[in-house]
Amino acid sequence: MDRKKLIDYKIFIPSLLIILGISIPFAMYEKESLEVLNSIFDYIVEVFSWGYLWYGIILVIAGLYLSFSKYGQVVLGKPNEKPRFTLFEYASILIAMGVGSTIMRTGMLQWTSVANDPPAGVEAGSPEALLWGNAYSMFLWGFQVFAIFVLIAPAMGYILHVRKRPLMRISEACRVLFGDKFTDGLGGKVLDVLFLISILAGAAVTLGLGAPIITQNLSHLLGIEVNFGLTITVTIIWVFLFSLSAYLGIEKGIKRLSTFNMYLAAIFALFILIGGPGVFILNYFSDSVSFLLANYLNISLNTQSVHQGATSHIQSNTVFWYAYSATWAMLHSVFAAKISRGRTIKEMILTYLLAPTLISWVATGVLGGLGVHRYLMGDMSILQMVENNARMAAIPEILSTLPFGEISIIIFMVVALVFLTTTLDSTTYTVAAYTSTRDMSKYEPPKLLRIIVAAVITGLALVLMRIGGLPPLEVISGLMGLPIIFLQFILIYAAKRMIDEDKAWKYNIRSSS
Numbered sequence: 001m002d003r004k005k006l007i008d009y010k011i012f013i014p015s016l017l018i019i020l021g022i023s024i025p026f027a028m029y030e031k032e033s034l035e036v037l038n039s040i041f042d043y044i045v046e047v048f049s050w051g052y053l054w055y056g057i058i059l060v061i062a063g064l065y066l067s068f069s070k071y072g073q074v075v076l077g078k079p080n081e082k083p084r085f086t087l088f089e090y091a092s093i094l095i096a097m098g099v100g101s102t103i104m105r106t107g108m109l110q111w112t113s114v115a116n117d118p119p120a121g122v123e124a125g126s127p128e129a130l131l132w133g134n135a136y137s138m139f140l141w142g143f144q145v146f147a148i149f150v151l152i153a154p155a156m157g158y159i160l161h162v163r164k165r166p167l168m169r170i171s172e173a174c175r176v177l178f179g180d181k182f183t184d185g186l187g188g189k190v191l192d193v194l195f196l197i198s199i200l201a202g203a204a205v206t207l208g209l210g211a212p213i214i215t216q217n218l219s220h221l222l223g224i225e226v227n228f229g230l231t232i233t234v235t236i237i238w239v240f241l242f243s244l245s246a247y248l249g250i251e252k253g254i255k256r257l258s259t260f261n262m263y264l265a266a267i268f269a270l271f272i273l274i275g276g277p278g279v280f281i282l283n284y285f286s287d288s289v290s291f292l293l294a295n296y297l298n299i300s301l302n303t304q305s306v307h308q309g310a311t312s313h314i315q316s317n318t319v320f321w322y323a324y325s326a327t328w329a330m331l332h333s334v335f336a337a338k339i340s341r342g343r344t345i346k347e348m349i350l351t352y353l354l355a356p357t358l359i360s361w362v363a364t365g366v367l368g369g370l371g372v373h374r375y376l377m378g379d380m381s382i383l384q385m386v387e388n389n390a391r392m393a394a395i396p397e398i399l400s401t402l403p404f405g406e407i408s409i410i411i412f413m414v415v416a417l418v419f420l421t422t423t424l425d426s427t428t429y430t431v432a433a434y435t436s437t438r439d440m441s442k443y444e445p446p447k448l449l450r451i452i453v454a455a456v457i458t459g460l461a462l463v464l465m466r467i468g469g470l471p472p473l474e475v476i477s478g479l480m481g482l483p484i485i486f487l488q489f490i491l492i493y494a495a496k497r498m499i500d501e502d503k504a505w506k507y508n509i510r511s512s513s
Contacts, residue, residue: 138364170330280369
């Protein structure tokens, strides 16, 4: 194939130019732009909190409907086609993609934000505030967020594995609703550019904001300052890893790395339980799950409308979390669709709803339990560290209290690094597949294109890290969730429409024999 035809420049170049056109001016006036962007976001929180909260609930209901109705038995592929991966491999890939390294940070420290700023009527730093903190940390990695991630996947999987459309694109999934003229014209290009902007921006933010998880621990371990040189060194190593994994592909790279990390994370969790306050962690985990389930609807829908004054951390952060998750929804769904050949729609949705949720709750219970124990025992002023903007520095401080503290920090860094790698190799692979001109129903994206995409994401992140454009881009990523939410509902309907047209619920199901 002609290398010039590897990539669809008509959607790739405009996406990149738009990101740079937005990011560079904001980076030049970072303080002023953050004030404007945050004021816009604060207005959205004030006016549309109720809408975001119901959005999460509605998507869970839609996911359960698609799973347990006649649509759930539709096979993404030929009726008797075997799944590409075992259930453990499949779940591991979705977990690594779904939670990434963010769980390492939120699992250990998210409770502090709630403990410092609890719901109305709860005293900051109190035992009840600590329960709210870990329960909310688990809630963030619960059914609503993973429903947001997976609900576009039925439409994408259907066009790719059943209808065998060559281009794995959002516009292609909308063809059944908007027709050929829209899909092949400007409308389709706009949809595909919107997808790429959200993913390239999100990937750059992940790369830029994920690096401190490693650099802060290295700084503590080696007794050196965190500077741009250290950040670049860590970034280069990380880029090499995720580029190599994406280059090797799903079978040899992404799958192996994801399953390896599941084993490594399990060993690390057992080490914390055995070497740390295991009994307390198990008790606190039970209390947190109990508290979460008892207050699940409260957290899911409460806007504190009758409490005057500023909203608490739970209200404002939930809206941002849903909005930011929405920007990643298309990426997660496109990737989930790609690896789900041979799975039913029910298997795909329920695996994504349950497997990452279970792992996230365990990780939050173990990491959060360790942090809370150190706080309660008076060993560390964790809440003060977080209030003083030393959030990342608190992680190695907590880990160093374990037996073989330095080894604990090293293992934590390796697990975080692999999680970061599995997130970005999946991202790189998906963007390459999305922009490729090769038939994605038959082939993998070209390896050269995967490297090009990795280089573009890295270059974008490094430029913004250097000039200070990542914080505005993070807020922009959250704001971009608004139009994507509407697109999600369109694609859920598109999946239903295509399946009904083909009567796939009758003809494309596994035989009972």
